[in-house]
Amino acid sequence: MINFTMIPTRILLSCIVLFYCQSGIMAQNVTDNSTTRSDTLHYSSPGEVGLDSILLHVGIDSIINQALDSGAFPGCQILLAKEGKVFYHKSFGYHTYDSLRPVLPTDIYDIASITKIAATTLALMKLYDEGKFDPDQSLGHYFPFLARSNKGHLTMRMILAHQSGLKNWIPYHAESRKKNGRYRRKTIAADSSESYPYRIPGSSLWMHKDYVQKKIYRMIKKSSLYEEQSYVYSGLVFYLLPELVERLSGSSFQDYLSENFYQPLESQTMGFEPLKKFPASRIVPTEIDTFFRMNLLHGVVHDEGAALMLGVSGNAGLFSNAYDLAKVFQLLIDSGSYGGKSYLRPETILEFTRCQYCALDNRRGMGFDKPLIKYDSIKTSVAKLASPESFGHSGYTGTLVWADPDNKLIFVFLANRVYPTRTNRKIYELNIRPRIHDLVYNLIKEEKISE
Template sequence: MHKLRHTLFPVFFFAIVFADGQSFDSLSNAIDSIVFDAIGAEAFPGCVIYASQGDSVFFLKSYGYHTYDSLRRVAVNDIYDLASVTKVVGGTLAMMKLYEESKFNLDDPIGDYIDKIGRKVGRVTFREALAHQGGLYPWIPYHQESRRKNGKFRKKTVTNEVDEDYSFALTDSLYLHSDFYSRIKKMIRKSKVSEEKEYRYSGLFFYLIPELVENLTDTSYQDYLNAHFYDPLEAETLSFNPLDKFSLSQIVPTEIDTFFRMEPIHGKVHDEGAIMMKGISGNAGLFSNASDLARVFHMLINEGKMDTLQLLKPQTIQLFTTTQYPNNDNRRGLGFDKPLLAYDSIRSSVAKDASYKSYGHTGYTGTLSWADPESELIFIFLSNRVYPSRTYRSLYQLNVRPTIHQLFYDYLKTNFTEKSDPVGKVK
């Protein structure tokens, strides 16, 4: 297998040298039109689009600017906040490796492995939690726990002055208490759990994964992911708290926060729960450029291999990317999202032609990563659709991502059915 490192040439280089001229030009022009219309409708100020089939990267292009002030153009190697894509390239990857190491059984209750999580939450099994079938509450605004009704900060939550116990900077003037995670667990423990086992999307379990990893391996969640996945894949930008490694200019701003941090969110995780976990969670927190994010999905559709390394077993990937509760009107795999059980052009985030074996995840900030083992198509879409505000929803209303995704399937039907020469090698 070829290494998953490749040079970040503009897509126009590929078109001139390798592509099937008119056919590729038609694809590129169609995508240009969709994206320019979306930027004009303020669906997002800019984006990066990546597509590959097997070892062939046939589309990699950036559009627009970091923000609507049009000061800094988006580059193909710019770093975006992945939001809930973290669930699959962070939390779920860790769970897959723990499963292979026989650290837990999928039908064990999570309360057997995580202390102080309560009877109701604790009886939900790993399979149910990962497939969003356990009745867990969808979302908790953890940051609200930091303030009293009068607006003042509670003890051991947040303060305006840095010291030994408040060392993690939420902003330049807000600092988080070192043990705020215990409050997060308390809120999860006290949350309502539905008695009916039906599909309900929830991120609550994914906030617990870092503790689970540390309990089972004596290794931090971040180090565990680095050692087993990101370092072998050479996915340098795929990381938490990217300002520890990269300059602010390489990172695309996310949102102008008007209700908690009260400043532009830039270089720190957008998700309020993840920032209250010091930027590191299984629910959100990862940042990446498109090419490094694609490395994970190349490894997955290549049955867990990277060069001579076997990072995951093929049967583990098949298990986690298979729908677990189709008879309960639940399309989800274990951690991974899947195509709708019955295609709906309004509700779907992916192309109509995405096979039932395909999998991936969307992110609240306007991101999407999707892999299809049948066609070997990997599609990455990175944007900051929540800039300047999460109220901007044109990305969904215009069906930008599924429409572009379908264009790639249409292109592959005419250009790669006979395994024609690749337009750019994944190196």
Template sequence: MLKLQHGIFILFFFAIVSANAQAVETMRNSIDSVVYEAINAKAFPGCVVYASKGDSVFFMRSYGHHTYDSLRRVAVNDVFDLASITKVVGGTLAMMKLYDEGHYQLEDPIGRYIDKIGKIGKVTFREVMAHQSGLYPWIPYYQEVRRKNGNFKKNTLSFTPDEDYTYALSDSLYLHAGFYEKIKKMIKKSDVSKEKKYRYSGLFFYLIPELVERFTGMSYEDYLVENFYAPLGAKTLKFNPLESISSKQIVPTEIDTFFRMESIHGKVHDEGAIMMKGVSGNAGLFSNAQDLAAVLQLFLANGKVDSLQLLSPQTIQLFTAVQYPSNENRRGLGFDKPLLTYDSIASSVAKSASFFSYGHTGYTGTLAWVDPETDLIFIFLTNRVYPSRTYRALYQQNVRPTIHQFIYDYLQAIERQPDDPVENTK
């Protein structure tokens, strides 16, 4: 009987291995097909697809090239402009730590801690972080700096550098050292809707660096590095990456034909973030897939890495939960969530993504998503805005949710394997 059981086990083991190999091949072929079709349709020149379950990375693959000239292939460790993913692994991450440290309460008005912000100061942290405050969606700062005659306004931009204009936005455009006060003034003057309903806005996230410095005495960038990126070993997750990363490892974004008038490569694509010297809570972070995953893994690990408790589990649960479901608002605090009613056209994530999942998209075509119900992390890094933001095939072909669903299908396939037959013979 023992020999029979042993023989059954061996046959069953090879059956599982074969079934798992088939599931892997099906997933890989499906993803390959979608990505190559998207590249051919000029959805993006290249991308990196990453997926892990728990501590195990089961899919990490690079596709295509940095640009359509096909001179440099994308590698899995290449660095991409994360765009609005910065909101969750930068701005929101800092706000979570500040909340843990007791610096503010969610029902506090933001004007209690941010000076010279006017009527916007009446909205609460919960409202602005859940996009329920009525703030105006965005401000084209690069347009607001020009007079009607085309000249730059005082203390804004200059074509020549000097002691006041030190930060290079491009090869021929320089930012005034005190420009942040101009940004605050524009935010102060912007519209605030009296109707409290969901309206996505990035304006508050430009103010987060000031909050961090006021509460802690540290710069926003140093605060993130010391409390998160360094303990996590996330060396490529950073602002202004050209200061320490070779341009060959950084994937270009857009060829700017309306503001900076050059190819954007290694500087943040977002026009607002670049006018904060590349460091904001709204955009500005660059990373490879592995280092971005390290932050997402921290959320799945209830805020703990090794022996360090970087965030409390309660804060992670609070910030990643829907805040205003009765107002048809799916958002958490800083985090995006699945649509309250799934729509295959409107959704950026798979239909199988659980209600408890969360993450964020980025304007450059990026996506980072965490599902605690399945311990799944999914990352899609790309530069869909190359050579121009008018390229929309990424959305038209539903590339990201389709790949995301293939990954869920794979997990469901391997979970359907039968139990150990030796156990079943007892």
């Protein structure tokens, strides 16, 4: 019998981590049906990309254990890839705090505002490639009902880069209520009828047949602008963009994305309305809604506005696991190609992911978030060493994806920090995501110094 007390701690830990890593990699490969090629994501080890496996695993474990112990979120998925090699892919914790269902790598998360880039912007990039979308055209050109409004002159570039002066959001469901709490006519009702045929996802409420066009669209049209055109994150027009994609492409928003990206990428879990394809047991719940839908939101979109778009929105509503989301960003840092297939022109990716209004102190690309122009450890969600060319997006539910073409690095973090309530901000207070990102960049930096 081996006496483990006689083995030096560092060597024992190294053996344990190595066994754990290899077991994890094998488990991931079993769940992935895509063909392993040199130009697709494939599993590797930290050592193969020049990183210290022990420092990586021990470092991430320490950060996540602190997050779980403090109740920052019930569980999460983390994926890291470099040069197309997935060198870290691990799940932590549980779906909820009852600790009944552990998070698996195949589980599916509501990725919230990552929808803006992994769905909406992706579709616009393809339409740009096809010569059907011009970011320098006006909002009024693409949406004639807004042409004579106060926002008809705004360009799509300004809107996608959040430099338009648009209000950041409108609480549509709250605006549809009277002072006594009852919903106004032709908005939302407790019972279905011919006039109220649409059930709002995750609720027992029903939506009027004309609510989107005659209420939501009207609220957007009548909304005021900020006095100064400066950076203000706004999702208002993203509610309209799926309709634009459909008009320009001739396909439904979902079909256009599926046929041009998700299906050929074999991103099987990525899509809207996941309960139509997967059992609830594979989907991680988000919030216990106590103010609108009055229910546990499980398998339905968390965002209230996207719920009023019946779960398919350009603002939010996309679901995925970490691996399938990483495929999209691998093609973006590989100049638009993945698995021998070209999806986007390299020039298109550069145009959308570059900083659009840096001179105006706005870091954003078109759709994509970028590193802060002036680093601030309190305000950032990504590493200090992330290159200026890097890009990604965060999601309100606790998600983040970030791609760095300079370092060929992808970081995916999926969590449900809003369970059971959105008031939980510990993921931000503890800087969980940037600390993990910093750890990886510091290991990369150490490797470069040692070379």
